[in-house]
Amino acid sequence: xxxxxxxxxxxxxxxxxxxxxxxxxxxxxxxxxxxxxxxxxxxxxxxxxxxxxxxxxxxxxxxxxxxxxxxxxxxxxxxxxxxxxxxxxxxxxxxxxxxxxxxxxxxxxxxxxxxxxxxxxxxxxxxxxxxxxxxxxxxxxxxxxxxxxxxxxxxxxxxxxxxxxxxxxxxxxxxxxxxxxxxxxxxxxxxxxxxxxxxxxxxxxxxxxxxxxxxxxxxxxxxxxxxxxxxxxxxxxxxxxxxxxxxxxxxxxxxxxxxxxxxxxxxxxxxxxxxxxxxxxxxxxxxxxxxxxxxxxxxxxxxxxxxxxxxxxxxxxxxxxxxxxxxxxxxxxxxxxxxxxxxxxxxxxxxxxxxxxxxxxxxxxxxxxxxxxxxxxxxxxxxxxxxx
Ligand code: NHW
Ligand code: EN5
Numbered sequence: 001x002x003x004x005x006x007x008x009x010x011x012x013x014x015x016x017x018x019x020x021x022x023x024x025x026x027x028x029x030x031x032x033x034x035x036x037x038x039x040x041x042x043x044x045x046x047x048x049x050x051x052x053x054x055x056x057x058x059x060x061x062x063x064x065x066x067x068x069x070x071x072x073x074x075x076x077x078x079x080x081x082x083x084x085x086x087x088x089x090x091x092x093x094x095x096x097x098x099x100x101x102x103x104x105x106x107x108x109x110x111x112x113x114x115x116x117x118x119x120x121x122x123x124x125x126x127x128x129x130x131x132x133x134x135x136x137x138x139x140x141x142x143x144x145x146x147x148x149x150x151x152x153x154x155x156x157x158x159x160x161x162x163x164x165x166x167x168x169x170x171x172x173x174x175x176x177x178x179x180x181x182x183x184x185x186x187x188x189x190x191x192x193x194x195x196x197x198x199x200x201x202x203x204x205x206x207x208x209x210x211x212x213x214x215x216x217x218x219x220x221x222x223x224x225x226x227x228x229x230x231x232x233x234x235x236x237x238x239x240x241x242x243x244x245x246x247x248x249x250x251x252x253x254x255x256x257x258x259x260x261x262x263x264x265x266x267x268x269x270x271x272x273x274x275x276x277x278x279x280x281x282x283x284x285x286x287x288x289x290x291x292x293x294x295x296x297x298x299x300x301x302x303x304x305x306x307x308x309x310x311x312x313x314x315x316x317x318x319x320x321x322x323x324x325x326x327x328x329x330x331x332x333x334x335x336x337x338x339x340x341x342x343x344x345x346x347x348x349x350x351x352x353x354x355x356x357x358x359x360x361x362x363x364x365x366x367x368x369x370x371x372x373x374x375x376x377x378x379x380x381x382x383x384x385x386x387x388x
Pocket of ligand 2: 071072073074075076077136172173174175186187188189190200201202203358359360361362363364365387388
């Protein structure tokens with residue numbers, strides 16, 4: 001069934017019933033001297049390329065590879081369109097490794113035809129904080145599909161991660177592989193219902209007219225919570241404290257310090273947005289919410305080329321009810337002209353999705369760990385990790 005994945009240290013479907021296997025590493029680290037020293041061989045026409053994302057021309061090539069060949073929905077109506085600025089943000093966090101930005105190009109034309117990346121992260125599973133790689137942006141050009149190139153890319157990134165003495169990884173995918181630690185659903189909150197219907201992202205509900213639908217999704221012009229404002233550099237310490245205390249509640253979550261929070265949560269126009277509630281009386285930061293910007297190309301539509309989507313990221317409520325906080329997030333996203341606000345059913349998101357008029361999408365997101373077993377998996381509500 002899975003000629004490649006059967007050979008890898010991941011939960012195997014055949015072990016699912018075996019409750020005697022312990023949580024933690026599936027196989028022990030090997031001495032660094034035993035990590036293969038040279039890159040895996042590629043078909044003769046191709047070569048490896050370690051990518052320099054500070055090089056605007058290379059970044060443009062990566063952007064274009066992904067914009068034309070990355071993830072689509074099951075009916076091929078939309079394709080993720082990560083911006084160059086987003087890719088730079090996603091791939092260059094604190095202490096990133098340039099060797100983990102791995103391209104494949106055609107030797108003759110120098111055209112970039114495939115990519116895979118990792119970034120370092122500390123991820124906690126129960127009480128175990130583990131150095132991991134977050135693997136993302138695996139992409140093979142449409143013309144080179146089904147030639148078993150993906151396993152070569154995965155082995156190569158694994159080798160380069162091992163060279164840094166890191167033995168575990170986290171990744172998500174829309175497809176089922178051996179074996180998800182949990183499976184989440186995407187939920188969608190219409191902000192611009194007319195456009196969403198026009199492009200086929202959503203449909204007019206039964207017994208609904210366009211004007212009733214527009215009215216259903218109307219939002220106030222400005223956030224309602226007193227003290228709600230954009231996060232600034234001076235808030236990093238307070239946000240880190242809030243987030244660390246909150247993420248401690250989940251079975252699997254990142255272990256963020258202030259350096260991480262500054263990178264992952266300080267607002268960057270059209271990349272990541274973060275807001276908080278500062279108490280008008282005490283000036284204490286009590287609540288926090290964030291989303292990242294990931295447009296999708298609209299395939300085959302005469303009127304619209306892109307959908308502007310916000311994706312719920314990390315949210316913490318200690319005083320403002322989470323539902324009210326997220327309503328303010330919807331309001332600012334609407335102000336900023338997003339067409340839709342997306343969220344997964346991770347963390348405590350279930351508590352506001354229906355009430356705030358999110359509807360379930362047709363897509364799922366499976367979460368995986370490499371070389372780390374979590375017996376019986378976890379529920380989406382036990383997961384405190386959002387990957388980009
Ligand atoms: S998920 C998004 C992945 N990208 C896309 O879907 C873009 C569009 N599709 C493509 O570009 C987020 C191709 O279809 C890809 C497969 C490249 C997906 N993850 O080359 P072959 C991520 O980036 C297995 C893992 O012939 P292809 C996360 C498949 O099961 N494996 O297929 C990435 C089969 O193996 P099997 C996937 O269609 C996490 C083999 O690939 C996969 O031309 C990576 C077939 O290869 C997927 N999304 O190319 C793992 N899709 O055993 C990281 C297919 O079943 C692991 N496959 O025969 C950790 C590494 C680090 C460890 C460190 C300690
Ligand atoms: C790694 N970082 O399928 C990511 N998206 O529901 C890789 N559906 O947008 C893995 N099919 O349901 C990504 N509209 C896996 C996801 C791949 C992309 C994907 C789904 C998620 C999606 C939309 C459009 C469907 C178009 C036809 C969808 C319904 C929205 C509706 C709004 C009003 C209330 C009810 C729901």
